[in-house]
Amino acid sequence: xxxxxxxxxxxxxxxxxxxxxxxxxxxxxxxxxxxxxxxxxxxxxxxxxxxxxxxxxxxxxxxxxxxxxxxxxxxxxxxxxxxxxxxxxxxxxxxxxxxxxxxxxxxxxxxxxxxxxxxxxxxxxxxxxxxxxxxxxxxxxxxxxxxxxxxxxxxxxxxxxxxxxxxxxxxxxxxxxxxxxxxxxxxxxxxxxxxxxxxxxxxxxxxxxxxxxxxxxxxxxxxxxxxx
Amino acid sequence: xxxxxxxxxxxxxxxxxxxxxxxxxxxxxxxxxxxxxxxxxxxxxxxxxxxxxxxxxxxxxxxxxxxxxxxxxxxxxxxxxxxxxxxxxxxxxxxxxxxxxxxxxxxxxxxxxxxxxxxxxxxxxxxxxxxxxxxxxxxxxxxxxxxxxxxxxxxxxxxxxxxxxxxxxxxxxxxxxxxxxxxxxxxxxxxxxxxxxxxxxxxxxxxxxxxxxxxxxxxxxxxxxxxxxxxxxxxxxxxxxxxxxxxxxxxxxxxxxxxxxxxxxxxxxxxxxxxxxxxxxxxxxxxxxxxxxxxxxxxxxxxxxxxxxxxxxxxxxxxxxxxxxxxxxxxxxxxxxxxxxxxxxxxxxxxxxxxxxxx
Numbered sequence: 168x169x170x171x172x173x174x175x176x177x178x179x180x181x182x183x184x185x186x187x188x189x190x191x192x193x194x195x196x197x198x199x200x201x202x203x204x205x206x207x208x209x210x211x212x213x214x215x216x217x218x219x220x221x222x223x224x225x226x227x228x229x230x231x232x233x234x235x236x237x238x239x240x241x242x243x244x245x246x247x248x249x250x251x252x253x254x255x256x257x258x259x260x261x262x263x264x265x266x267x268x269x270x271x272x273x274x275x276x277x278x279x280x281x282x283x284x285x286x287x288x289x290x291x292x293x294x295x296x297x298x299x300x301x302x303x304x305x306x307x308x309x310x311x312x313x314x315x316x317x318x319x320x321x322x323x324x325x326x327x328x329x330x331x332x333x334x335x336x337x338x339x340x341x342x343x344x345x346x347x348x349x350x351x352x353x354x355x356x357x358x359x360x361x362x363x364x365x366x367x368x369x370x371x372x373x374x375x376x377x378x379x380x381x382x383x384x385x386x387x388x389x390x391x392x393x394x395x
Numbered sequence: 396x397x398x399x400x401x402x403x404x405x406x407x408x409x410x411x412x413x414x415x416x417x418x419x420x421x422x423x424x425x426x427x428x429x430x431x432x433x434x435x436x437x438x439x440x441x442x443x444x445x446x447x448x449x450x451x452x453x454x455x456x457x458x459x460x461x462x463x464x465x466x467x468x469x470x471x472x473x474x475x476x477x478x479x480x481x482x483x484x485x486x487x488x489x490x491x492x493x494x495x496x497x498x499x500x501x502x503x504x505x506x507x508x509x510x511x512x513x514x515x516x517x518x519x520x521x522x523x524x525x526x527x528x529x530x531x532x533x534x535x536x537x538x539x540x541x542x543x544x545x546x547x548x549x550x551x552x553x554x555x556x557x558x559x560x561x562x563x564x565x566x567x568x569x570x571x572x573x574x575x576x577x578x579x580x581x582x583x584x585x586x587x588x589x590x591x592x593x594x595x596x597x598x599x600x601x602x603x604x605x606x607x608x609x610x611x612x613x614x615x616x617x618x619x620x621x622x623x624x625x626x627x628x629x630x631x632x633x634x635x636x637x638x639x640x641x642x643x644x645x646x647x648x649x650x651x652x653x654x655x656x657x658x659x660x661x662x663x664x665x666x667x668x669x670x671x672x673x674x675x676x677x678x679x680x681x682x683x684x685x686x687x688x689x690x691x692x693x694x695x696x697x698x699x700x701x702x703x704x705x706x707x708x709x710x711x712x713x714x715x716x717x718x719x720x721x722x723x724x725x726x727x728x729x730x731x732x733x734x735x736x737x738x739x740x741x742x743x744x745x746x747x748x749x750x751x752x753x754x
Contacts, residue, residue, distance in 0.1 A: 299442075300480060300483070300484055302473070303477065306496075318487055320487075
């Protein structure tokens with residue numbers, strides 16, 4: 168119990184004193200998760216619109232499949248990305264393994280189902296009458312899609328924030344394809360894992376508090392959005 | 396050439412025919428009202444005209460061209476038409492942006508849009524609401540935004556689906572004034588669906604009556620309201636007295652019709668022996684306590700079976716051998732002390748009777 172209390176006090180000290188190592192790790196984590204979320208959103212929002220606005224065979228199955236992948240284990244994605252990016256893998260020549268780029272690739276794959284699925288749900292929530300109104304006012308297919316995304320913007324933003332939350336809190340991908348290299352690919356989750364195993368509970372707790380703080384901010388933002 | 400034409404148009408949903416063989420021609424500058432009870436197919440017809448749905452059979456022509464064309468051509472056609480839905484929805488943005496969206500989608504410049512939108516917001520009385528989120532408006536205001544949005548694009552055809560349904564009387568009359576104003580200003584076709592027949596009468600040049608998916612009658616409002624073609628139309632246009640009888644004589648179109656042993660005279664060309672229905676508006680029946688000396692050919696004695704007040708009027712049912720409904724002013728009803736059991740004389744002219752074939 169004393170160890171826990173001491174750890175907490177030390178952790179608060181590390182945060183308040185803006186300890187360079189803690190700040191660097193937190194900053195890298197944010198940078199990687201934000202990059203993954205931005206790239207994922209740029210790809211997934213248009214793709215979700217295409218899926219939503221087009222009728223095709225197997226659409227329902229596709230949506231179910233996407234939803235199934237919401238909870239795909241991060242280590243499984245880590246494994247696949249590792250196989251692809253390793254020296255003997257098909258993309259080994261790119262030299263991305265054990266770089267932040269590899270983590271971003273893995274995280275984009277991780278959050279794609281969440282972004283796609285939740286964006287499709289968000290777009291489905293838009294009243295049919297909005298579509299009829301837009302069409303009757305002379306909107307083209309693209310103009311209508313843009314309007315519907317705008318109408319569903321709060322739900323779409325919620326999807327993006329969910330994706331970000333999943334990206335920043337994952338461990339498996341960062342560990343397996345990032346390699347937890349100090350000053351290069353070490354992020355909050357990998358650092359917590361390492362410091363705990365080394366017995367440096369204070370540093371691990373400080374990083375844990377920062378992670379929880381980020382999760383708290385994300386939750387507050389999401390609640391705000393959903394209340395609008 | 397009519398701007399809007401439908402040929403043998405059918406629509407089907409869940410195995411049921413919602414529209415049956417609709418042939419409609421609407422010329423430029425014409426205001427056409429589609430009247431009919433709820434569920435008659437009015438909205439379905441408007442949606443087909445606006446190309447929002449595809450018909451089960453038949454064709455829609457816009458400016459002489461079949462609308463069953465490529466999506467690009469349909470978009471160009473649709474951009475010449477505006478449709479205000481029955482329950483209008485506004486986009487989750489400002490009133491200004493709602494009204495501007497149709498113009499933006501047509502690629503207009505922002506200066507032109509600003510001038511246009513501001514002018515229209517002034518017309519519909521929403522200038523002060525420009526920056527408000529349209530979702531915060533009341534039902535009447537939303538309807539005005541929807542109409543403003545529809546007319547901003549200067550359509551050649553304006554489709555209105557029950558524009559005053561779901562509104563309080565004050566908002567409804569404001570919207571009606573607005574529509575009348577739009578009709579006056581621009582030479583556009585207005586096709587308006589309404590279940591309020593008097594609204595159709597006030598605004599339209601021509602009326603089509605849609606019952607159970609069929610266009611049972613179309614013509615001028617006077618024709619529809621005084622000369623309904625069949626029982627369904629007669630019922631819908633407020634002919635409360637529809638009484639079955641048989642023509643027993645007809646000399647020079649002045650016919651005598653036997654109704655349950657009582658004879659009434661009516662102007663009609665039906666032949667002797669034909670089974671007919673006699674239609675009469677309750678406001679065409681005069682009620683008096685004594686026999687009136689008037690030019691009216693029909694005067695029947697009877698006892699009142701019930702009375703009920705309806706606003707400034709009193710509705711009276713008289714048993715003259717058959718039930719006959721009359722409308723009198725509340726004041727007259729009070730003066731004559733009309734109540735259940737009072738013996739009265741119901742007087743009506745032979746020309747105020749419209750005779751239709753009995754089905």
